[in-house]
Amino acid sequence: MSTATIGFIGGGNMAASIIGGLLASGVSAANLRAGDPNSDSLQRLRELGDITTSENNGDIIPGCDVLVLAVKPQLMKVVCEQIAADVQTGKPLIISIAAGITAASIERWLGSGLAIVRCMPNTPALIRCGATGLFANSAVSEAEKALAENILSATGLALWVDTESDLDAVTAVSGSGPAYFFLMIEAIQQAGTELGLNADTANRLALQTAFGASRMALDSDVDAAELRRRVTSPNGTTQRAIEIMEEGGFRTLMSTALRGAADRSEELGRELEGE
Ligand SMILES: NC(=O)C1=CN([C@@H]2O[C@H](COP(=O)(O)OP(=O)(O)OC[C@H]3O[C@@H](n4cnc5c(N)ncnc54)[C@H](OP(=O)(O)O)[C@@H]3O)[C@@H](O)[C@H]2O)C=CC1
Ligand SMILES: O=C(O)[C@@H]1CCC=N1
Structure with missing residues (x-):
């Protein structure tokens, strides 16, 4: 200490x-x-x-x-x-x-x-x-x-x-990163209420799921892709959701968003160095 x-x-x-x-x-x-x-x-x-x-x-x-x-x-x-x-x-x-x-x-x-x-x-x-x-x-x-x-x-x-x-x-991945996960939690909470859950139940399920997934990934000796596969039953519910995310360009969106954050970090340094 x-x-x-x-x-x-x-x-x-x-x-x-x-x-x-x-x-x-x-x-x-x-x-x-x-x-x-x-x-x-x-x-x-x-x-x-x-x-x-x-x-x-x-x-x-x-x-x-x-x-x-x-x-x-x-x-x-x-x-x-x-x-x-x-x-x-x-x-x-x-x-x-x-x-x-x-x-x-x-x-x-x-x-x-x-x-x-x-x-x-x-x-x-x-x-x-x-x-x-x-x-x-x-x-x-x-x-x-x-x-x-x-x-x-x-x-x-x-x-x-x-x-x-x-x-x-680092700024793009972890400095700004908590905000991406908070946004994901917000979006899951909203989707849960749209599916008919009351707001409190949707909130608590979304938060516990984010916590559980993160904790499990941290403690696991296999990577996140393998943990995701273990949730995804063939022709089941997760497969349907993940396909919709992939078809909607989720990975490209994340890649573009993080590139934006990294570029902004570099830009801030250049913008302010001459001041
Ligand atoms: N928030 C985050 O998640 C992260 C932020 N950072 C970095 O941390 C830094 C601070 O960000 P953040 O804490 O979010 O910003 P905040 O605006 O919350 O904190 C900055 C503080 O500095 C005060 N301040 C203004 N002028 C002076 C001065 N002359 N002397 C001392 N203090 C002053 C501000 O007062 P007032 O409000 O009155 O202006 C405010 O209380 C930034 O450079 C940011 O890039 C890095 C990683 C993550
Ligand atoms: O948004 C920002 O610029 C600061 C740096 C990383 C997190 N917050």
């Missing part, structure tokens, strides 16, 4: 998910801080645990071993430039969770010589079921890599990727 002092710049949805996961993993609230001008966001974080918060980022940076940059990509430049002097004084390990923003851009805005880990977590971090891809710039030592991995793995799966551009694909 990490005993490093970890500060968050930006205390919104994703910071709350990571902080919640860290607290649930046993990290002490005394080691967690957050800066955010939005007092409602800070209040929400304090409801997770007795962490130190400030509406002024500069208050929380001195003494931090790790600084997690958790503001929207569009704000990264201005926020980095605001905190650059404090960061250069303390030289904490920087962990950015911002979609698309490259380590080179962060280094340009914060000043050179900093150890920067870029990562792409997801919101199930809150319940320690997150999935994170990580990439380290060349200034990151082995000890700092271990520290970053230790922090993110407290919130779920944490995997290093080979190249920085792989983070665009």
